[in-house]
Amino acid sequence: MLLHIPNVLTHDELRQARQLLAEAPWEDGLATAGAQSALVKHNLQLAQTSPQAQALGSLVLVALNRNALFFSAALPNRIFPPMFNCYQGGMTFGNHVDNAVRSDPFSGQWLRTDVSCTLFFTDPDEYQGGELIVEDTYGSHAVKLPAGDMILYPSTSVHRVEPVTAGARLASFFWTQSMIRDDNRRAMLFDMDSAISSLRQRHGDSEETVNLTSVYHNLLRQWSEV
Ligand SMILES: O=C(O)CCC(=O)C(=O)O
Numbered sequence: 001m002l003l004h005i006p007n008v009l010t011h012d013e014l015r016q017a018r019q020l021l022a023e024a025p026w027e028d029g030l031a032t033a034g035a036q037s038a039l040v041k042h043n044l045q046l047a048q049t050s051p052q053a054q055a056l057g058s059l060v061l062v063a064l065n066r067n068a069l070f071f072s073a074a075l076p077n078r079i080f081p082p083m084f085n086c087y088q089g090g091m092t093f094g095n096h097v098d099n100a101v102r103s104d105p106f107s108g109q110w111l112r113t114d115v116s117c118t119l120f121f122t123d124p125d126e127y128q129g130g131e132l133i134v135e136d137t138y139g140s141h142a143v144k145l146p147a148g149d150m151i152l153y154p155s156t157s158v159h160r161v162e163p164v165t166a167g168a169r170l171a172s173f174f175w176t177q178s179m180i181r182d183d184n185r186r187a188m189l190f191d192m193d194s195a196i197s198s199l200r201q202r203h204g205d206s207e208e209t210v211n212l213t214s215v216y217h218n219l220l221r222q223w224s225e226v
Pocket residue numbers: 085093098118132159160161171173
């Protein structure tokens with residue numbers, strides 16, 4: 001499931017984030033690449049321990065915590081501290097799959113990467129190229145979203161960032177360990193939760209929506225790892 005989540009950041013948060021990114025100490029993205037991705041990764045990232053990355057990380061986590069669509073789609077158990085990248089002057093990140101497990105640089109705790117997200121800080125007309133291409137069984141999907149919007153996709157997918165040939169592409173990317181490890185189960189729960197919410201909005205609460213909600217929670221109880 002590839003899900004576009006609009007308006008994750010408010011205008012004010014976006015302005016603050018852009019200001020922090022403008023004064024940030026960028027370093028070579030190879031610092032956090034695995035063995036395979038190191039061969040195809042050419043970008044800049046913020047050191048996770050830099051004050052700007054920490055301030056930006058808090059801003060992103062606050063925004064995620066109030067986002068019902070993110071919660072419903074990711075069913076987050078733990079969120080890896082958000083990271084920040086910049087592509088400019090032809091930078092690109094070729095086809096790769098993200099490392100399956102990563103250790104949190106602050107707590108040392110291991111986290112399984114189930115769900116990947118990219119939150120855009122720059123608008124599509126600020127740079128050329130830079131599409132995030134996600135491959136799944138239905139083909140290749142090109143993603144380039146307005147600033148403040150986010151794409152969410154299963155971390156099991158092969159993906160790449162096309163070369164940025166003009167301007168600069170700034171984004172946050174991060175991983176979530178989900179309460180639901182399996183992509184199909186997570187997608188079914190999301191579809192069910194969305195359908196129940198629409199039913200409730202259209203017709204108000206009813207015996208049927210209560211029963212469907214109970215099935216949703218009982219499936220979550222069966223499948224979740226917390
Ligand atoms: O910037 C993006 O959209 C994705 C970056 C990415 O795939 C990664 O750093 O592993």
